[in-house]
Every structure is written in structure tokens, then in C-alpha cells.
Amino acid sequence: MSLARRKFLQLLGLLGAPTVFLLVFFFGPLLIMLVYSFLTPGLYGGVDWIFSHLNYGRILGWADTRYEKFDPVYIAIFLRSLRLAALTVLASLLVCYPAAFWISRMRPGLRDFAIFLVTLPFFVSLIVRLFAWVLILRPTGFLNQGLMGLGLTDAPIEFLYTDFAVILGMTYVFIPFMFLPLYGSIEKLDMAQIEASSDLGATRLQTFRKVILPATMPGIVGGSVITFIPALGNFIVPSVLGGAKVLMIGNLIEQQFLSARNWPFGSALAMLVMTAVLVLLIAQFRLAGREERS
């Protein structure tokens, strides 16, 4: 057996089974979901194999039959999810950027330990971390007790089940997602450049805007994308901290599958989320590619 042939067989041995597995169990399900989004929901749950574009029509505006009517509430929920995810990204940036800057200036041993401490909560059960915030935010919770103890408020403030709680929860949960890409680009900052900028008479703000910000832009973009995506489709955080009041697209999808039992419509909603995610990824890919070339 020739060497090339043997190499080829080895490669096939390594790639074959995992490739087939992923084709069947990862791409297969996504493909079936796409198909489902164009089918007609059955009368008692289930699905009829009849082509229909009305699942999308209900969301985007052209469905007008007795059962399948356009309702602007769906697009409103989608837009709210986009807004909450964007605000989460913004909050994460504000929380993580200065912290990453601080940690990048520590001495090496301490620095590694600090990074370890930031990533550690990622391995702590998500549901436990959210539960902690319920304890803090609820009317009899830690925050309200503190505020009332200080005399800042007489009656407990309703923090739980608000947009604020959902954004706070998502920011908290996704800290490692934002922190690590940010840290990666802040660490690479050229201190000589920053000093040169201030030597030449630039104010701190000017140095930040003209030197530091552009140099750390890849980290900002990377962290933002990787935080935005799981925030957009999230349904655990809004369920725990948003209750029935703050509905996100993830909750809507869950309802279609577990209570409304309208799988085709749920699939169409999920396709919407997936499309948004793919568009974002492609845009970031292009942007990163252009930066590399220039």
C-alpha cells in the first residue's frame, strides 16, 4: 500500500465517524426544523405535511386566515429580544472593559490567578447563579433589605420581573464570554504607543479614543458578538428573572413547543433567531477579514 493511500485511509478513519455523526445529528435536525417551518400545524398538535408559508406570515405580516393571523406582537417580542441583548452587550462592556484593563496590568502570577477567578463562575451551575440573583432582587431580598435598612426607601422596590433584572442576569451570566476576548486584545496593547501619545501632549481621553480604543476594537467586537448571540435566544434568564412580564423570543419558542404545541410556528420563530445569528456571524467574519488585510 502506498504512503499516500495509507495516509488517506488514516484520515478517513479519524474523520469518518465524527463527520457522519455531526451530519446526521447536528445538520439533520436543523434541516428538519427548516422543513417544519414550512409545514401546516395539525389540529391537535402534530403536523400536517402540507406546504405553508403562513408560519412566517404570522410573524412578518402577510397571514390573514382564520387560524393563522398576523399579529404584530411577535415581531415586537423579537425586537425586544434584540434590544435586551444589545443592552446586555453594552452593560457587559462597561463591566468588563475596566476590569480587564486592571487585570492586564497586574504582575504575571497574580494576573493568571485573577483570570482564573473570572472564568471560574462559568463552571458553576447556571441555574444556581440565577437563583442567587432571585435571592438578591426579590421584595424580601438582600438588596431591598439593605435599601430599607439605610432608609432609602420605605416599601420594597420591585426589581424582580423587570427588564433591569433580565439584563443584569444576562450580563452576570455572560461575564466570561465578554471578558476573555476583551482581555486578549487589551493584553496586546503596546504601552510604548500609549506613552508616546501622552508625551506628544494628548489628553487621557484623546489617548483612549485615538490609540487604546482602536487597538482593542477586535476584542470589543468579538466579545460583543459572542455575548449577543446567547443573550438573543436566551429563555432561562427571562424565565427566572423576568417571569411572565418580560417575554423574550426564547420564551415564545418554548411555549410553541411545550404548551401551544404549534411546532411549525415555533420552528419559524427559531429560524428567525438562527438567521439573525448567522447574519451577525458573517458580518463579523467579513469585518475581521478586512482588518487582517488592511
Added chain:
Amino acid sequence: MILRRLLSLYGLLFFVFVYAPILLVVIYSFNANTLNMMIWDGFTLDWYRQIFGLETSLAESATYVDSTDQLWGAVRTSLIVALSTSVFSTVFGTALALAVARYRFRLARFYRTLMMLPMIMPDIVLGIALLIFFITIGMNLSMLTIIVGQSTFLISYVFVTVSARLAEFDTSVEEASADLGATPAQTFRKVTLPGIAPGILGGWLLAFIISMDDLVITYFIAGTGNTTLPIHIWGLLRRGIKPEINAIATLMLLFTLLIAAIGLYFRSRRQK
């Protein structure tokens, strides 16, 4: 100087923000107050005793755990699923990483990009897609569907971890081994495998932890008979906040820290 001080202060507040909620859960898991768990009312181990089915001094009305058996059943399911899933994903993820790093073929770049997809796919999308898929091909929801479903994205995590290790690993050692007359199989067993072992171990631990914690995807494909630990706690939370959740959470925390510590220990031993 002032700016530097402010930055340090901000940094410390950042760590308070990250750790205070977790610490709060731990502290209040020892709170004896059965009515309002946020008001400290003395130290107790009763919540822990209750989880382990021991006798407690709690009044009957204060005990919320419907059945300790349910909790431990969920722990058992989670462990079985996490063990199978992590081993399976480690084998497939490592094979893919080896193929992409050590062989020249046209699709290598394509594979690298492709392996990012399962990690970046919103889990609710993957969860419902898997649910539709399993139902359509007539596969009953069971522990097997959970294992298959979780593997679809955990393979990617192992792939990334092992790939990182392979990139650091010097190929010249492998070449030297071949030059000294070792067969490819010998080189793989005696040189490559020990070299990337920390990456494989790290990937396996990562897959294990993520599998133990996965809620969304498992939630959709678990069916009724297979409650994992996160789903069990999710159920408890939905029925109301109860003090013993603090104790369960603290025990889970300890368990995760233990695994993370094991991972770090092996990594530091390797580096010496």
C-alpha cells in the same frame, strides 16, 4: 495616580459583583430561618441533613423536598449522562482535532470553521431542532437522546481544547521519533498521545462539567422519565423559592470546584 486608584477600586468591585451572589447562596444555606430565608436566624445543618435523608429538627411544614429520592435520582441520571457524553465527545472531538492538525487536506480550514457552529448555535434552536428530529425519525426520548443531543455540541468544545494543545505541541518531536525508526503507531502511542494528553483530559473535564450543567437542550429532549439535576432544580424553582435549594446549590458548587481543581492540578503537574 487617581485614575489608577479608581481602576483598582473598580476592579475590586468587579470581583465583588462576580462572587458576592455565589457566596450569598453558600452562607444562607446554613440559615436556620424556615420562614424568610434572607433573614439570618442562627446556624443550622438541617438543610444538608434533609438532602441526605437524615433526621432534622425542622417542622414538618418547613420541609419542602418532595422526595429526597427524586433529587438523588436526578443526580444519578446527570452523572450517567455526563459520563457517557463526555467520553463519547472526547473520542470524536480528539479524532477530528488530530485529523485537522496533522493531515493536509482541502477541507481542513472548512472543518475548523464548521466546528464553531455547534458552540455558537443558540441552545434553544438546537434543542427544538433535536426534539423535532428525534420525534420525526421515531426515536423515543430517553437517556440515549440526551447523550446524542449533548454530544452534538460538546464534540466542538473538546475539538477546540485538543486543537489548542496540538498547536503548541512541537511536531519535530514526532519527526524525531519517526527518524529513530518508530512506526507511526508507536510514534502516536509513545509521543503524540502523551503530549496531547493534558488537552484531552481538559476537553473531557470541560465536556463533563458542561454536560452536568446543560439545561436548555436537555430540557427539550429528556422526555418525562429522565430528570437531570439542572431540570430538577429548575422544577423546584418554578414551584417557589425554598431554603434547601441553597444547600443543593452549595453542594453542586463544591463538586464543580473539585473538578476544576483536579483539572488545574493535572495541568500544573504537566508543566513541570
